[in-house]
Amino acid sequence: MSAHRLSGDSLHVFRGERHVLRGVSFVAEGGDYLEVTGSNGAGKTSLLRTIVGLVHAESGRVRWNGLDIHADAGAFHAQLAYLGHESPLKADLTPRENLHFAIGIRRRVGGDEIARALAETGANGFADRPVRTLSAGQRRRVALAGVVLAAVPLWVLDEPATHLDAEGHALVGRLVDRQRAEGGIVIAAVHAPLPVAGAGTRRIGLTLQ
């Protein structure tokens, strides 16, 4: 896996009328964990959505391996997994089915691989119940399994540990560390720091505008 590099230079982002990000710059390279912090409303979610290309910056650009992400959005997205505030799951399908259909459109994935990811995120106890009947934290675990299964170099996670118990926090830390060890990049917006290995952690602190 060649070393990847994600960078943003002096991003200015508006949400509606608000100038939310004023000149945010960052660089992350293979093996880095970029921790985005800031008080409520500081613009963490906005920054992450700009990085994945769902929000367009008013000025400044995000580059993936040197290329503007909007230049070839498809290729960039194929290397990216995004997890927002809400877990993207179909309430009527089981976790297993959810992952089958969600990952299937990215790559061919086998049932055993899905089972392994579910086991890893502690979700195998309820892999075959409709998501509708799961608790908030159980859903989050299934969504995390989806991120793992995407098998892509870049993870962008918005408060990945919401609704998770203490063991779940540790799990997220472990997953992040493994992804970095494999040369991937993880960007996460968090309120409480994730329990990750110290080296290679960079921070962006956003302040309320």
Add this chain to the structure above:
Amino acid sequence: MSAHRLSGDSLHVFRGERHVLRGVSFVAEGGDYLEVTGSNGAGKTSLLRTIVGLVHAESGRVRWNGLDIHADAGAFHAQLAYLGHESPLKADLTPRENLHFAIGIRRRVGGDEIARALAETGANGFADRPVRTLSAGQRRRVALAGVVLAAVPLWVLDEPATHLDAEGHALVGRLVDRQRAEGGIVIAAVHAPLPVAGAGTRRIGLTLQ
């Protein structure tokens, strides 16, 4: 304010086919903070919803001041504020309007009182923007202002500090302490303990069934 008392005795609760709570009992009196903990899926949300009367226990009963809560549900609910996983806000209304309409059906409430509650929860900076444009944490703060404004003795809060920043955690702790000081009872499901004063804290630890 007479001293209140909430108790549950050997509650058995089923969700769908699952026997989620097996004989949970508790007592809380005026000034108590009851902390419900447990891993994901242990049944915290189910317990809280049973306490407020939205879920019916298979056996066992919840008593408010000695009376079964289902005996006079209206009177019980008039003394209760419940905050679930999601913040109950209208996306098209502003926080101020949301509180006006939500609290108004419980009691007559003035604009200054709403303003004070919003200021207290750090929500006055965005009190007049549609809720749709608020960040996850900002919404939670508005929802908390609603709990404060209800001015009732019993608070039942499901992960009240989700999406809140460090300052927001402290805020929740302060609110809980004030409510207890006024003789109220607070029940909260949490993953990380709230920063409340030590005395008068009781715990229910639920285990995964």
Add this chain to the structure above:
Amino acid sequence: MDWTWFHRFGSPPHLYGLAGRLTPWFAWPSAFLIAAGLYGGLVLAPADYQQGDGFRVIYVHAPSAWLSLMAYTWMAVAAAIGLVWRMKAAHAAAASCAPLGAWFTVAALCTGMLWGKPMWGTYWVWDPRLTSELVLLFLYLGYMGLRSAIEDPQRADRASAVLAIVGVINVPIVRYSVEWWNSIHQAPSVMKFGKPSISWPMLTPLLIMFVGFTLLFVALLLVRLRGEILRRERHARWVAEVVAG
């Protein structure tokens, strides 16, 4: 090819100033032409040999109907430009077209109905042209509804642009419905290839009205456009300078 003129034209401060300067150049001639056309149409033109003086409704009806179609076309073109080149000024122009077009559609419908009562004995029949003009009104309303339903101006611009482009298909339907289906409505007598089929004394005031209405439309568009540009550029430095002055 040199595209700088295009971008200069599309730059909001430039367009804002230009629109301000151009407005009177459209407004006054239009007032003059409309007054002249009205005098010519209501007083000078001879009565129609079939419809008597009733035909004089044409001097307000046909130009309104024409504008209702032109406004939609311009709106769709501006929207397409805005969508493709992410040009705010073009979106602002599209947004300005909609209310004007909707009002002239209303004018065409109402004057047509008033005309229809003496000519066809009823205010309304389900004729293809009448119906498609009504559909045009619905399209305008849908466009404005979509726009107002989306809070964020950028998103509103782009979503409504898609709709404007899709809906443009209705314009040729309105225009040519008279020829495609047999309709009781008047076939084009002015705007057709070759020789117009009505007499010059009747036609001249009508042509004057067409030009006058078009200029009026442009003048109104420019005024609205400036407002829309200000709304989109509120946070720009040049707006502060312009507004403070």
Add this chain to the structure above:
Amino acid sequence: MSSAVSCARLVIGRDLRLAFRNRTQLLHPLLFFAIVTTLFPLALTPEPSQLRDVAPAVLWVGALLASLLAIEFLFREDAQDGTLEQYALSGRSLTWLLFAKTVSHWLLSGLPLALMSPIVAYGLAVSPAAMPGIAASVALGTIALSLLGAISAALTLGIRRGGALLSLLTLPLAVPLLIFGAQATARAIEGASLVAPMYFLAACAVLGLTLAPLAAAAAVRISLE
């Protein structure tokens, strides 16, 4: 504690405020009504005499569907964002709160539909003399319809894609309203007396007023479980 009346006023006030905030959304039932009733002459025939014959049916089916469209949202948003849960836990009579919501629904859909029905009727070649009778019958019929719809809306709350199920539950029950409403309209067009069908519509409305809020409250409680 505020009184029951001021509490209902607040619920209605909130719904009206929300509706006027999205001003265009106020127009939706009206436009839907206008569009559906426009589709018919297009698909059928522009012949006035034939249009006049189908006018009662087109008018009432259109009004029924337009009102139904709006009913879908009667409780849905409130259920999704937790407002309904808060209503149920407010210590107030849920029946009363839901009744207030139904009133605001009628004000925002039934009343405008009734006011608009004469225009639509004109398009269907109905003579102006019949208009007052038509408007009155639609106004009365939509009251019963709103109340009926409230029950179905509450019943379909917990269900995904409730919208479709909602029409399924409501339409069969609305058949008597449709038959008598269309009959009232047909009589208005002929210039005959409306008393009999109007009496029936009024009876339906009164029955609905007494029973529907109770049923709706029970259904909402079930959906919250």
Add this chain to the structure above:
Amino acid sequence: MSSAVSCARLVIGRDLRLAFRNRTQLLHPLLFFAIVTTLFPLALTPEPSQLRDVAPAVLWVGALLASLLAIEFLFREDAQDGTLEQYALSGRSLTWLLFAKTVSHWLLSGLPLALMSPIVAYGLAVSPAAMPGIAASVALGTIALSLLGAISAALTLGIRRGGALLSLLTLPLAVPLLIFGAQATARAIEGASLVAPMYFLAACAVLGLTLAPLAAAAAVRISLE
């Protein structure tokens, strides 16, 4: 990496699985169609000859509304639970994925409606000889309708109560489909040749197939911003 075709198969498979999981929901458009088309004879007249005259209009307005009802859900749930966001970030062509979704929508609504239209037509006193023509025209018309609806559904995604706006946006553009569809049905009933209106419906479908997914993808991207 899986191919584009297998990817579309997956999207369609998921939608079908979801639909069959809530089996009753599959029936909704059909039942709505059945109910709307029965309301008419009830409100109108049981006279067969008159019913036969209004049959094309009733059939097509019913099919249009039923299909529209289903279109509302084409993207809405996927938008709410974040699936659409994931599609947009999947590195796959969003146009293609949305096209696949539209296909599954047609399979779940247009096709059943077409298969059911002969039954409804029979209820409207249409002779059996006309049935194949009617079914074919409904099948063709609903293809274009699903594609058109996909654009409106995508446009109204970010919007509360988008459902009402959706019908407002779609119905005016669906007018030509209605006119030609009703014309085809009327000709089938008379025993005349369907070629001209069918040709037009096919042209609409082809136009829709090439343009609609593009427009829908643009609209979805905008709604996600």
Add this chain to the structure above:
Amino acid sequence: MSDFLSMGGYASSVWPSVALTFGIIAWNIVAARRSFAAARAEARRRLAVEGSP
């Protein structure tokens, strides 16, 4: 003059049409200017509140 006003018996269509059209034109002029003025006032207010960007 009254001949002119009666429009050969078509007064009831010609004059309302003309009045309506010019009413709509007048309203559009007012509305366009108002919309511009509103945008300008809004920008001014923002400037007063937030200061120069």
